[in-house]
């Protein structure tokens with residue numbers, strides 16, 4: 001039997017406005033990258049209770065948390081900072097429910113942007129709420145005029161990110177004003193911007209594939225190397241689902 005792994009993606013949510021209804025949505029780069037890497041994306045709108053979140057996860061082999069607006073620091077016991085623009089409260093509640101259960105199940109997970117920040121806080125780490133204030137010498141990590149604003153990246157060679165990018169200058173797409181401060185127990189930093197801002201984390205736990213990038217490998221400006229991160233993730237999902245690679249056919253078979 002061959003089958004592609006089913007990967008859940010949390011959708012963003014925008015409340016109704018004067019001329020538009022409420023809608024859940026997701027940028028194409030996130031789900032297209034999963035398709036390109038050989039997975040089947042399943043878009044998950046905000047869930048209303050734990051039972052529903054668990055039912056969704058029963059159907060998934062892995063999960064991708066997408067970027068978006070800010071997590072509300074008050075949900076982690078911190079004060080609101082004037083720069084923080086909290087995401088829709090329903091999305092945040094749903095994302096946190098899904099993430100808690102994903103961690104419990106040790107389901108393979110990849111978080112991008114806010115998605116990485118979610119993994120980190122749910123696992124006991126914390127965040128700088130505004131890079132400009134907390135790390136004043138940092139280079140710009142956000143440009144309102146350029147959604148594909150890029151900066152360079154220093155990677156740890158003995159990591160997934162290091163394997164993907166190898167040697168040579170790396171430039172990645174950056175769109176954030178918050179950043180990881182303390183890394184959650186069980187995770188390590190595997191990439192930083194040369195200014196020190198944490199750009200990627202990976203689980204060190206042998207029973208759990210979990211990783212995050214602060215940068216955006218799904219962006220329109222993604223390189224062939226950026227796309228390799230999704231392939232590594234989808235391969236990890238397959239491995240967790242008990243599938244093995246058939247090098248002849250490039251198809252994936254359930255291991256009996």
Ligand SMILES: N[C@@H](CCC(=O)NCCCC(=O)O)C(=O)O
Nearest residue numbers: 067068069070113114176177178
């Ligand atoms: N809280 C974050 C948000 C970082 C992020 O996810 N940016 C992407 C926004 C929209 C998208 O491209 O999906 C911060 O630190 O600013």
